[in-house]
Amino acid sequence: MTQTSVRNRRHRVNRAARAAGAIVALSVVTGACSGGSADTAAADLSDQPEITAEAAEVRHFADLPTMVATSDLVVEAKVVKAEAGACETDQSDQGEECVSRARLVTLQIDDVLHAKKDAKATTVQVVEGEWNAEGEGVLFNGVTWTKAGDKAVYFLHAGKKNYSLISSQGRVIVTGEQLQPTKGHDDKLRDSLGKMTYAQLTTEVERASKGFHSGRVAPLAQ
Numbered sequence: 001m002t003q004t005s006v007r008n009r010r011h012r013v014n015r016a017a018r019a020a021g022a023i024v025a026l027s028v029v030t031g032a033c034s035g036g037s038a039d040t041a042a043a044d045l046s047d048q049p050e051i052t053a054e055a056a057e058v059r060h061f062a063d064l065p066t067m068v069a070t071s072d073l074v075v076e077a078k079v080v081k082a083e084a085g086a087c088e089t090d091q092s093d094q095g096e097e098c099v100s101r102a103r104l105v106t107l108q109i110d111d112v113l114h115a116k117k118d119a120k121a122t123t124v125q126v127v128e129g130e131w132n133a134e135g136e137g138v139l140f141n142g143v144t145w146t147k148a149g150d151k152a153v154y155f156l157h158a159g160k161k162n163y164s165l166i167s168s169q170g171r172v173i174v175t176g177e178q179l180q181p182t183k184g185h186d187d188k189l190r191d192s193l194g195k196m197t198y199a200q201l202t203t204e205v206e207r208a209s210k211g212f213h214s215g216r217v218a219p220l221a222q
Contacts, residue, residue, distance in 0.1 A: 044135045045084055045101070045131045045135045045137070046131065046135060046136055046137040047137075048137055048145065049129055049137035049138060049139035049144075049145055050136045050137050050138075051132070051136055051137065051138045051139065052138075052139050052140075053138055053139070053140050053141075054140070054141055055140050055141060057141065057167050057168060058167075059166060059167040059220055060167060060169070060187075061166075061167065061169055061189050061220065062187065062188050062189055063188065063189060063192070064189060064192060064193070064204055064205070064208060065204075065207075065208035065211060065212075065217045066217070066218070066219065066220055067155055067166060067167075067169065067170065067189070067220075068114050068155070068205050068208035068209055068212065068217070069208060069211070069212040069217045069218060069219040069220075070166055070219040070220040071114060071116075071155040071156055071157065071166045071170065072115070072116050072117070072156060072157055072158040072163075073112070073114065073115050073116070073119055073124075073154075073156040073158065073163065074112070074113045074114035074115075074153065074154065074155050074156065074205055074209070075107070075109045075110070075111065075112050075113060075119075075124070075153070075154050075156070076109070076110045076111040076113065076151070076152075076153055076174075076202070077107035077108060077109045077110060077124070077151070077152065077153075077154055078107065078108045078110060078149065078150070078151045079105055079106070079107060079108075079146045079147060079148050079149060079150045079151075079152075080106045080107065080108050080123065080148060081105075081106050081148055082103055082104065082105045082106075082128070082145070082146070082147065082148070083103075083104050083106075084101045084102075084103065084104070084131065085101055085102035085103070085104045085127070086101070086102075087099075087100070087101055088100045088101070088102070097133070098133060099132070099133045100130045100131060100132050100133065100138075101130060101131045102127045102129075102130050103127065103128050103129045103130055103131065103137070103145065104125050104126075104127060104128075105125065105126055105127070105128045105146060106123055106124075106125050107123060107124050107125070107126065107154065108122070108123055109121065109122055109123060109124065110151075111202075113153070113202055113205040113206055113209065114205055114206070114208070114209035114212070115209075116212075124154075124156070124162070124163045125162055125163070126154070126156070126162070126163055126164060126165060127162075127164065128143060128145060128146065129143065129145055140168070141168035141182070142168055142182045142183040143165070143168050143171060143182055144173075144182075144183070146173070150173065151173070151174045151175075152171050152172055152173045152174055153171070153172045153174060153201060153202070153205070154170065154171055155167075155169075155170030155171070156170070168182050169181070169182055169189055169190070172193055172201065174198050176198070177197040177198045177199065178197075178198070179193055179194065179196055179197070179198060179201060181193040181194060
């Protein structure tokens, strides 16, 4: 894998300034598409990420209860599909051009473990990486690309139009009883999650949710 170019990194920094409350790679997509529809462009996009990148995050958690209390929604969900989002555009000497497309992942909710408000949705969509102007896949902050059928526990932040991961720590892939926290985090939370089973994780999330609603567990200070 290669590192992002300076030009592409500049575009991501610009997006970071617009994505309050979410990391760059997982922000809600709002850009208008000028480079054709996602369907027509999909044939030119890579199936796997070829580039790894790091982006500044606004939240970092040391423990599971705080991450639960800070999340608007925590769900067990299965990946239904992944698709290209609308173009993120920028001006160049040739006019307006498509510089990136978000990789939108649709999740089928199996169970709601925590919610600050009534959760009625049966599916949600989050952004999981992106494609750059050349169609190369970009993986951010260790959040690997999932595929249809993959199962995980998602800790989500509610945006104006969609949900995003509360941070790159906020996705734990589930395989049977085994958990796979996001790689690249050398911290207490990752160590703690790595020692849990799936059943233990769901129990601890529900316990933290009750603690939040009773005022015993506080969210991360903004």
